[in-house]
Amino acid sequence: MEAIEVPVLIVGGGGCGLSASIFLSDLGVEHLLVERHTDTSRLPRAHYLNQRTMEILRQHDLVDVVHERSAPMEMFGRVRWQTSLAGDGPLDARVIHEMDAFGGGALTEVYAEHGPVLPTKLPQLRLEPELRRRAEKDNPGRVLFGHELTAFADKGDRVVAEVRDVATGETTTVTARYLIAADGGRTVGAELGVQMEGVPSMLNVTTAYLTADLSPWWHDGTIVTWFVNPYRPDLSSTLMEMGPTWGKNCEEWALHFNPGDADRDDPDAMIARIREVLGVPDLELTLHRISQWTVEGVLADRYRQGRVLIVGDAAHRQPPTTGLGLNGGVQDVHNLAWKLAAVLSGRADDSLLDSYEAERRPVGKRNVDWGLSTWFNHKVVTEAAVGLGAHIPVERRPSVFAAYFDASPVGAAVRARAAEILNTHRSECQAHDLEVGFAYEDGALVPDGTEPPARAPLGNTYHPTTRPGHMLPHAWIERNGARLSTHDLVGRTGGFVLIAGPEGKAWCDAAAEAAEKFSVPLTAVRIGDGAECAPADGRWAAVREITDEGAVLVRPDHHVAWRSGTAGDDPAGTLGDVLARILGRG
Incomplete structure (x- = not known):
């Protein structure tokens, strides 16, 4: 070549x-x-x-x-803890706890409010x-x-x-x-x-990638199932669907666990361990690949x-x-x-x-x-909630689980206390603010001196804002009879967008002048009653944080570069200075 x-x-x-x-x-x-x-x-x-x-x-x-x-969302929007996947014993295949996760269940309405598309x-x-x-x-x-x-x-x-x-x-x-x-x-x-x-090499994990029919035991709608084995801690593991069909008819699976060193290099021993971990001793399966990776x-x-x-x-x-x-x-x-x-x-x-x-x-x-915080919290939560810390002897594990599932008032109290602890897992699986609320404090933007919105300690509450550095808030709008997200105003070819209020014509004129001066792709649009884009509901008015005469400059990656809450004294000069600062042009 x-x-x-x-x-x-x-x-x-x-x-x-x-x-x-x-x-x-x-x-x-x-x-x-x-x-x-x-x-x-x-x-x-x-x-x-x-x-x-x-x-x-x-x-x-x-x-x-x-x-x-x-x-689809209904096929993965929960996480679950179980004792095992299958088995006939009194402690087998028991659900310890489950909760909505990653936009599923009751979270879907919240996620849909803040974006034009849901996770998958x-x-x-x-x-x-x-x-x-x-x-x-x-x-x-x-x-x-x-x-x-x-x-x-x-x-x-x-x-x-x-x-x-x-x-x-x-x-x-x-x-x-x-x-x-x-x-x-x-x-x-x-x-x-x-x-x-940082923290390298915390734990070595083995992943078995396999095909098997788990339909008799699988619970639809679960993105991750953690097994906390009632009898042997070495059989605790994590199981996830891998498609291509979703739900009970899923063909392929990933099983994460920590087998003995000898099992890692012996496919027959690995297959035997998989059957043991899942609690299905006669399971027919095809083992595609064994991989090892390090948590760090x-x-x-x-x-x-x-x-x-x-x-x-x-x-x-x-x-x-x-x-x-x-x-x-x-x-x-x-x-x-x-x-x-x-x-x-x-x-x-x-x-x-x-x-x-x-x-x-x-x-x-x-x-x-x-990631480190939620990793350690996950381990602590499992031990604290169910009462199976490292100090619990193996021979006492069944009695601890039996107490957890006991039908008595004491058992109900144990489960209620466990639920309080397990629900702190929302910092891992309901961390909406981590997904969409990240912002840039320094970089290709012009700060406006305002403070950022408060961030929820567990990362589960996102506060939309047009503050520079933050992602442009999503809101549904209408243009020429078409329903669009505010995100759709930013195309895929690298242009900036100036979004003005209905009385922000001066900013739109300034955008045209700046685009010509800097040879930068920059379009301008007004959102409001009587403007070229009309709000589809009241959401844009609730999140725009500018007056009818103000404007927001949005970068090609949907992040806000600058904003003015009002009309300003010199729109053309101001916008020109903003673009010069962002682009490093003097």
């Missing part, structure tokens, strides 16, 4: 790298993606796409293909092929699986990389203005000396070094609790892509890319810290 020169080189073809490719294609940025594996992930891995990620996929016309394959469940091994198909369609011949990065150097004004075809051994020189490291930290970060700070909570000490931008697992790795890993990676590249497009087009100075780290690293730290 001849030498390649391209504006952006993406290293890594997982969910994060493929998303970066799709977003850059939509923004008109030429790029090359290389991935050392010959195909997308064959492991279940991440399976929950949170509300913010689904909004991003919706912006880039990916939500329909995801919905075609994902589980689609395992990574089913999501990534769809992302790959779209990436290859949009960028033909430049999404190269079976190609690995073998060397790279930042030359100051460009990155020069060596890429090897895994099948043939042929090497190619790639010259790029910027490199996106979406490789999980395997190559690029280590070469740059990036340090992963670590954050890169930097997200940018020169012309290298670090994203996804290469920048942050946290426990799977709350599902902030893949979701955080998609949100990383969504933040980064429009900035790269602005810099590469000459509309913005290279300094705009510094705002990627300024904005996303604090969010990454919060996600890592939250």
